[in-house]
Amino acid sequence: MAADGVAGGGRAARAVSFTGAVKSYGAVRAVAGMDLEIGRGETVALLGRNGAGKSTAISLLLGLAEPDAGTVELFGGPSERAVRAGLVGAMLQEARAVTRVTVRELVAFVAGRYPDPLPLAEVLELAGIGELAGRRVDRLSGGQTQRVRFAVALAGNPSLLVLDEPTAALDVEARRAFWESMRAYARGGRTVLFSTHYLEEADVHADRIVVLDRGRIVADGTGERLRHSAGGALVAFDLAGRGTAGLELLPGVRSVEVRGDRARLRTDDSDATVIALAGLGAIRGLEVAPASLDDAFLALTTGPTAHATGPTAHATGPTAHATGPTAQTTDPAAREGETV
Ligand SMILES: Nc1ncnc2c1ncn2[C@@H]1O[C@H](COP(=O)(O)OP(=O)(O)OP(=O)(O)O)[C@@H](O)[C@H]1O
Numbered sequence: 001m002a003a004d005g006v007a008g009g010g011r012a013a014r015a016v017s018f019t020g021a022v023k024s025y026g027a028v029r030a031v032a033g034m035d036l037e038i039g040r041g042e043t044v045a046l047l048g049r050n051g052a053g054k055s056t057a058i059s060l061l062l063g064l065a066e067p068d069a070g071t072v073e074l075f076g077g078p079s080e081r082a083v084r085a086g087l088v089g090a091m092l093q094e095a096r097a098v099t100r101v102t103v104r105e106l107v108a109f110v111a112g113r114y115p116d117p118l119p120l121a122e123v124l125e126l127a128g129i130g131e132l133a134g135r136r137v138d139r140l141s142g143g144q145t146q147r148v149r150f151a152v153a154l155a156g157n158p159s160l161l162v163l164d165e166p167t168a169a170l171d172v173e174a175r176r177a178f179w180e181s182m183r184a185y186a187r188g189g190r191t192v193l194f195s196t197h198y199l200e201e202a203d204v205h206a207d208r209i210v211v212l213d214r215g216r217i218v219a220d221g222t223g224e225r226l227r228h229s230a231g232g233a234l235v236a237f238d239l240a241g242r243g244t245a246g247l248e249l250l251p252g253v254r255s256v257e258v259r260g261d262r263a264r265l266r267t268d269d270s271d272a273t274v275i276a277l278a279g280l281g282a283i284r285g286l287e288v289a290p291a292s293l294d295d296a297f298l299a300l301t302t303g304p305t306a307h308a309t310g311p312t313a314h315a316t317g318p319t320a321h322a323t324g325p326t327a328q329t330t331d332p333a334a335r336e337g338e339t340v
Pocket residue numbers: 025028029030048049050051052053054055056057307308309310311312313314316317318
């Protein structure tokens with residue numbers, strides 16, 4: 001694969017390496033010391049609330065922004081080298097397409113800038129836009145535009161595909177088709193990094209989920225591992241007038257939450273917790289359920305955001321002003337107008 005051509009660190013080089021990366025905007029530490037390695041062939045989801053730092057991390061990774069401290073490397077070298085070598089395709093938020101060109105012209109233009117592009121027909125099919133090929137790119141719906149962005153990201157047959165909230169504007173059917181294509185692409189040994197707010201998408205479509213909160217990685221692992229880290233199960237029962245004192249001391253219990261007359265215990269050992277509750281005679285309306293990924297995510301990221309004081313940044317952030325036909329590629333030529 002072409003990636004081997006720039007793997008300065010040899011075969012062991014990672015697709016992506018963040019080492020102590022920091023990026024601040026004024027007083028806001030958007031990325032606050034990030035260490036992350038992504039191996040070749042992995043599909044990784046970047047998950048986090050609004051303002052968690054996902055887009056900023058992606059900008060650093062693509063070389064669209066420079067870290068204030070630390071390093072970010074792609075394929076064992078500077079991002080720019082990997083980008084110039086055509087190893088990277090990206091689908092960013094809010095990038096506007098040029099006017100007056102057709103979908104086919106745009107995708108062909110982008111493909112032509114890469115050394116080893118995919119055949120045009122294959123790109124159009126993968127992105128599900130065969131029928132739109134003759135349409136002008138500035139006359140598409142939001143979801144259609146999103147699919148064209150995906151095509152632009154795929155066009156160069158990149159070894160690393162970076163997708164910032166790729167399904168944001170897609171309807172259910174388009175979403176399903178998108179993930180099918182993404183997985184087919186990843187199966188060819190490519191590395192995929194995508195950001196999302198959808199926990200289920202991360203769980204189903206990524207090998208690994210990296211949870212960001214306030215610019216830091218607060219969890220990194222499979223969905224299963226995340227669920228476990230949040231407490232393996234939830235045990236709920238009716239308090240029936242009894243108090244909650246001592247519940248947090250029961251075996252396995254990590255946290256206690258009370259809603260109305262019902263207590264919800266997050267526990268690492270539901271059997272032990274239930275036996276202890278039975279010993280207390282507190283089993284009315286007893287329910288045991290595995291912790292959901294939502295539970296895990298909330299447990300990992302709940303709390304006041306240190307810097308979420310304004311509107312989310314991506315409308316004005318480093319990805320927003322990419323306007324040319326290569327706006328969603330990472331071709332350095334496309335970044336000449338960057339103001340970051
Ligand atoms: N260009 C910028 N100027 C000032 N602040 C910025 C800029 N870009 C991002 N930020 C701030 O950095 C923090 C991280 O923003 P970022 O866009 O990376 O988060 P995100 O996880 O991608 O959010 P979302 O899910 O809403 O897209 C936010 O507090 C945001 O306001």
